[in-house]
Structures are given as structure tokens and as C-alpha cells.
Amino acid sequence: xxxxxxxxxxxxRLWREDIAGSRAHAAMLGAAGIVSPDDAxxxxxxxxxxxxxxxxxxxxxxxxxxxxxxxTEQRLAQLIGPAAGRLHTAxxxxxxxxxxxxxxxxxxxxxxxxxxxxxxxxxxxxxxxxAESVMPGFTHLQVAQPVTLGHHLMAYYEMVxxxxxxxxxxxxxxxxxxxxxxxxxxxxxxxDRDATAAALGFDGPTANSLDSVSxxxxxxxxxxxxxxxxxxxxxxxxxxxxxxSQPFGFVAxxxxxxxxxxxxxxxxxxxxxxxxxxxxxxxxxCMMALTMxxxxxxxxxxxxxxxDKPPVFEAHDLLALSIAAMTGxxxxxxxxxxxxxxxxxAGYSTATDLADWLVRVADVPFREAHHITGxxxxxxxxxxxxxxxxPIDALRAIDPRIDRRxxxxxxxxxxxxxxxxxxxxxxxxxxEAVARAKEALAL
Ligand code: ARG
Numbered sequence: 001x002x003x004x005x006x007x008x009x010x011x012x013r014l015w016r017e018d019i020a021g022s023r024a025h026a027a028m029l030g031a032a033g034i035v036s037p038d039d040a041x042x043x044x045x046x047x048x049x050x051x052x053x054x055x056x057x058x059x060x061x062x063x064x065x066x067x068x069x070x071x072t073e074q075r076l077a078q079l080i081g082p083a084a085g086r087l088h089t090a091x092x093x094x095x096x097x098x099x100x101x102x103x104x105x106x107x108x109x110x111x112x113x114x115x116x117x118x119x120x121x122x123x124x125x126x127x128x129x130x131a132e133s134v135m136p137g138f139t140h141l142q143v144a145q146p147v148t149l150g151h152h153l154m155a156y157y158e159m160v161x162x163x164x165x166x167x168x169x170x171x172x173x174x175x176x177x178x179x180x181x182x183x184x185x186x187x188x189x190x191x192d193r194d195a196t197a198a199a200l201g202f203d204g205p206t207a208n209s210l211d212s213v214s215x216x217x218x219x220x221x222x223x224x225x226x227x228x229x230x231x232x233x234x235x236x237x238x239x240x241x242x243x244x245s246q247p248f249g250f251v252a253x254x255x256x257x258x259x260x261x262x263x264x265x266x267x268x269x270x271x272x273x274x275x276x277x278x279x280x281x282x283x284x285x286c287m288m289a290l291t292m293x294x295x296x297x298x299x300x301x302x303x304x305x306x307x308d309k310p311p312v313f314e315a316h317d318l319l320a321l322s323i324a325a326m327t328g329x330x331x332x333x334x335x336x337x338x339x340x341x342x343x344x345x346a347g348y349s350t351a352t353d354l355a356d357w358l359v360r361v362a363d364v365p366f367r368e369a370h371h372i373t374g375x376x377x378x379x380x381x382x383x384x385x386x387x388x389x390x391p392i393d394a395l396r397a398i399d400p401r402i403d404r405r406x407x408x409x410x411x412x413x414x415x416x417x418x419x420x421x422x423x424x425x426x427x428x429x430x431x432e433a434v435a436r437a438k439e440a441l442a443l
Contacts, residue, residue, distance in 0.1 A: 143347025
């Protein structure tokens with residue numbers, strides 16, 4: 001029973017939040033005259049001592065004390081005597097643990113937000129460097145149309161921006177204090193929930209005591225935002241894995257963020273990218289674990305909810321590490337823009353530009369232009385040349401409305417430069433997006 005019942009092996013990680021919550025509660029009990037000023041002061045000083053011990057030596061795990069709340073209360077009793085027994089007046093471990101965990105998740109979100117801003121900064125700086133570097137854009141991992149590398153990197157800037165907004169949103173929604181909901185029904189003591197909420201940096205107290213002690217939405221919100229974020233990091237990781245492979249050769253990962261093989265001296269493996277990709281699966285698993293734990297629990301607290309912490313802790317550690325690794329990779333990767341350009345030029349990626357030219361200059365309906373372009377691509381394929389290397393006579397044999405001006409549209413540079421629509425890949429648009437991002441990030 002001791003072993004299955006205890007949460008101290010993992011919830012000791014909440015010690016800072018537990019001390020902060022208890023100090024806020026004790027101060028309120030003193031101010032409200034529920035405990036004497038002397039006892040409130042002794043409790044506060046004792047909790048300060050306990051915090052100092054935890055900080056210096058860590059939390060001792062004693063399964064008999066079940067959790068961090070009981071461990072702290074017992075140590076407080078050893079330090080200050082019977083007054084320690086007054087701390088638990090007008091509260092329960094149910095509102096206590098909900099409060100502690102919310103405080104922890106709130107700090108975790110702050111850490112993630114800072115990390116993601118750093119990742120965005122890295123993406124923006126590399127995008128600025130490569131606002132004009134041409135690479136193939138892909139659909140179905142087949143060369144589609146040329147894009148700029150800066151545009152590609154800024155796509156991830158956008159994804160990470162949405163991640164930040166999801167985390168910020170989760171934090172804003174979570175920021176109400178459950179403390180004072182007591183076991184489930186509230187309390188008859190004249191407590192001041194506004195005061196403890198304010199002392200702990202919450203926007204105010206929660207509205208319903210039953211909901212307060214049984215709500216873990218804030219943890220699920222965190223895990224769901226973490227899952228979406230991890231999926232984004234995983235996608236960028238996969239790009240790095242593909243780009244670093246020899247047939248692509250689009251990037252050389254830095255030595256700092258890759259590893260050698262124990263037997264193949266020529267290897268530089270994208271281990272960090274693969275682990276970020278792998279961690280995303282584990283983070284999604286954590287999200288599923290808590291969702292399944294909460295499913296079907298009746299009001300109010302049930303002990304199942306003690307299992308809420310391990311998946312959140314695990315996901316957060318994995319995510320924080322993934323963000324740091326991804327930031328390091330983005331900052332230090334070498335983009336082999338010559339290889340990217342060659343791949344863009346090799347894949348008939350400007351075929352759409354030929355069709356667009358026929359529409360714009362020769363007033364050909366798009367469907368017909370698409371058909372004509374198909375014939376030009378086939379000719380280029382059989383003669384083994386690029387689209388802009390097909391002689392003008394051969395192009396005119398396909399359709400006499402084509403003239404020499406078409407060559408201006410067929411280079412990959414002309415192709416990207418032409419895509420100036422809002423959100424398009426043209427270097428001028430990328431530089432604008434970079435400027436906006438730098439302003440938003442105060443870079
Ligand atoms: N160790 C418990 C947890 O982490 C604290 C709450 C215990 N409450 C109770 N009614 N047994 O959830």
C-alpha cells in the first residue's frame with residue numbers, strides 16, 4: 001500500500017510551489033485571525049527553513065509520508081512544534097496539490113515561451129541570411145516550384161508563433177487559484193481566497209470548489225500545446241534528416257549537433273534531429289496518458305489524479321531539451337545553397353512559370369498553357385536539358401505564340417522573384433516578413 005500510494009518520488013519536484021502555497025495560506029490565516037499572528041510568523045519562518053534544506057540537500061523520499069505536502073508538514077512540525085499543526089486549517093491536500101501543480105505548470109509554460117522565442121530568433125536570423133537563396137519547394141517530396149530558403153525557414157517561424165500563442169493561451173486560462181476550495185466543498189473558516197490568489201500571482205480565485213479540486217485541464221492544455229509544438233519540431237527535424245542525407249546534401253550539420261559512427265569514419269549522423277523527432281512521439285504519449293487518466297472520473301478528487309504529474313514532468317523535460325537542441329541546430333547548420341540551387345534547377349521546377357508566362361504574355365487560357373508546358377517538359381526530359389536550355393525553335397514548334405522573352409521567366413531566380421503575392425516566396429516578401437518578425441521579437 002505504501003508503495004502504490006506514494007507520490008513523493010515524483011511530486012518532490014513541486015517543493016518550491018508547495019512552500020510558496022503554504023506561505024501564502026499561512027499569511028492569510030494570520031491576517032484573517034484564524035491562527036494567531038505568532039503562530040503564523042513561526043509557520044512562515046519554519047517553511048523558510050524547510051525550503052532552505054530542500055534547496056541544499058534535496059527532498060528526502062520517505063514513502064510513509066506519501067507526498068511533498070506531508071513531508072513538508074512533518075519537517076515543519078519537527079522544527080516549530082505543535083503550531084505546525086495549524087497550517088492545514090481551512091485547506092486540504094486536494095486544493096493544495098491543485099494549486100502547487102498549477103503554479104508548476106505556469107512556470108513550465110514561461111520556460112517554454114522563452115525557449116520558443118529563442119528558436120524563432122534563430123529561424124529569423126537564418127532566414128534573413130537566406131532571403132534570396134533558392135531551393136526546391138516540394139509537394140509529395142517531389143520538386144514542385146522554386147522557393148527561397150528564407151521563406152522555408154519563416155514557415156517554421158509561423159508554426160512556432162502559433163505554439164507560443166497556444167501556450168500563452170493555456171497560461172491565461174489556467175491562472176485562477178484553487179487554494180481555499182479545501183477538500184471539495186469549500187470551508188466554514190472566514191478565509192480570504194482573493195488574498196492567497198494575489199499572493200501567488202493568480203488573477204483571482206476559481207469559482208467552484210468541486211471543479212477546482214478536480215480540474216486538470218491546465219495540465220492537459222499544457223500537454224496538448226506541447227504535443228502540437230513537438231509535432232512542429234519533429235517536422236523540422238525530419239527536414240534536417242533528409243537534407244543532411246548524401247543524395248540531398250542540402251545541409252551540413254555542425255559537429256556540435258551531430259555524432260560520428262563508431263565504425264564508419266565518414267559518417268556525421270543527425271542524432272539530435274532524430275531524437276527531437278523521436279521525443280515528439282513520447283510527448284504525444286504523455287498527452288494521451290493524462291487524457292486517459294482523467295476520462296470518466298466523477299467529481300471531485302480521485303486518487304487516479306495523482307498520476308497527473310509524471311506525464312507532465314516527462315513531457316516538459318523532453319520538450320525543453322528538444323527546443324534547445326533545435327535552436328542549436330538551426331543556429332549552427334551550414335546551408336549548402338549551391339546544392340539547393342542545383343536541385344531546384346534540375347527538377348523542371350519553373351514549369352509553372354512557363355505556363356504562367358503563356359497566360360500573362362500570350363493570353364493563353366491556363367488549362368491550355370498547362371498542356372503546352374507539359375510538352376516542353378517532356379522535350380526537356382528526352383533531350384536531358386533544363387527548361388531554359390530548350391532552343392527557341394523547339395519551343396515555337398510546340399506553340400508558335402512562344403517568343404524569346406519566355407527565357408526571362410524560366411530561371412529559378414525569376415521564378416521566385418515573381419511570386420510577390422501576400423505571403424509569397426519572393427525575396428522582397430521574405431525580407432518584409434523577417435523585418436516584422438525582428439520587430440516582434442525585439443531583435
Ligand atoms: N498525493 C496526492 C496527489 O498527488 C495529494 C492529494 C491527496 N488527497 C487525497 N484526498 N488523498 O494527488
